[in-house]
Amino acid sequence: MRVFVTGATGFVGSAVVKELIGAGHEVLGLARSAASAEALMAAGAAVHHGSLEDLESLRQGAAASEAVIHTAFIHDFSKYEENCETDRHVIEAIGAVLEGSRRPFIITSGTAVVSAERAITEDDLATATASAIPRVASEEAAAAIAARGVNASVLRLPPSVHGDGDHGFVPALINIAREKGISAYIGDGNNRWPAVHRLDAARVYRLIIEKGEGQPVFHAIGDEGVPVKDIATAIGKGLGLPVGSISPAEAAAHFGWLGIFAGLDLRGSAAKTKTWLGWKPEHVGLIEDLEKGRYF
Known part of the structure; x- marks a missing residue:
């Protein structure tokens, strides 16, 4: 199958490209720079020049493929709402090309869009609007787009997609700990984050x-819920820093933009995904990955 992959040189997307090619698929990877194009060619993928802001380039990539995997996202949290709306426009543009076909379109989301008193499942709908x-x-x-006949599926990733090259939430926590001189958690730290290794996600x-x-x-x-206190302790x-609790009132000043996530309980289950796809995680969990030391 010829698969168009956005974010093809990113932390998750590059693992997806390798996984697809290893399984015998052809990959057409979106590249917005010469460096990205070179990385894609080195990985064995074909190059499609464009960007998330160039919707016509995305339509062309989708039209030239038998499936689309959308992993790209603009990770500028100073313009988070704007970037989320950009993602909406990207999905709509690609969906318009795939409408009426059975070509798969996988859209990346996050488990944090759902809030529950238990581990969320694949049956749980987002509990709020984009506003x-x-x-x-x-x-x-x-x-x-699914309502208009697109074969669209959402894949929710947990707050921590970990592994070599990670530049997400856990490295942000590490940088904050270095800056503040303490690896902190909020309250008792018993709120939990799910996690997955990038190769398992791919x-x-x-x-x-x-x-x-x-x-x-x-x-x-992979990990349904790792206590944030355990993450802080590993960090x-x-x-080689002390570990300690801070109050919810101190979270914004200590963690900055990450403060809203640091105190959330975000347990999640992948039981149905495992049944539907015959998938099971094969790589190390988050704490073991941290204990290997490469994050530091």
Whole structure:
């Protein structure tokens, strides 16, 4: 299958490209720079020049492919709402090309769009609108194009997609700990984050395009819920820093933009995804990955 991949040189997307090519698929990767194009060619993928802001380039990439995997996102949290709306426009543009076909379109979202007193499942819908939680825009767009006959599925990733090259939430926590001189957690630190290794997540993307038709939402979750206190403790050990609690009132000043996530309980289950796709995580969990020391 010829698969158009956005974000093809990113942390998750590059793993997806490798997974697809290893399974015998052809990859057409979106590249916005010469360096990205070179990385794609080195990985064995074909290059499609364009960007998320160039919707026509995305339409052309989708038209030239038998499936689309959308992993790209603009990670500028100073313009988070704007970037989430950009994602909505990207999904709508690609969806318009795929409408009326059975070509799979996998859209990336996050488990944090759902709030519950238990581990969320694939059956749980986003509990707010994009005006309240901007990232919901991606799932709203996915539902809209699915209603128009697009074979669209959402893959929710947890707050921590970890592994070599990670530049997400956990490295941000590490940098904050270095800056503040303490690896902190909020309150008792018993709130939990789900996590998944990037290589395990990449396999879910591949399996969805191969045999995931008919299911609107999938979860790529390895660890269902790692206590944030355990994450802070592993970071403190890795940096040789003290570990301690701060109050919810101190969270914004200490963690900055990450403060809203640091105190959330975001447990998630991938039980149905495992059944539907025959998938199971094969790589190390988050704490073991931190204990290896490469994050430091």
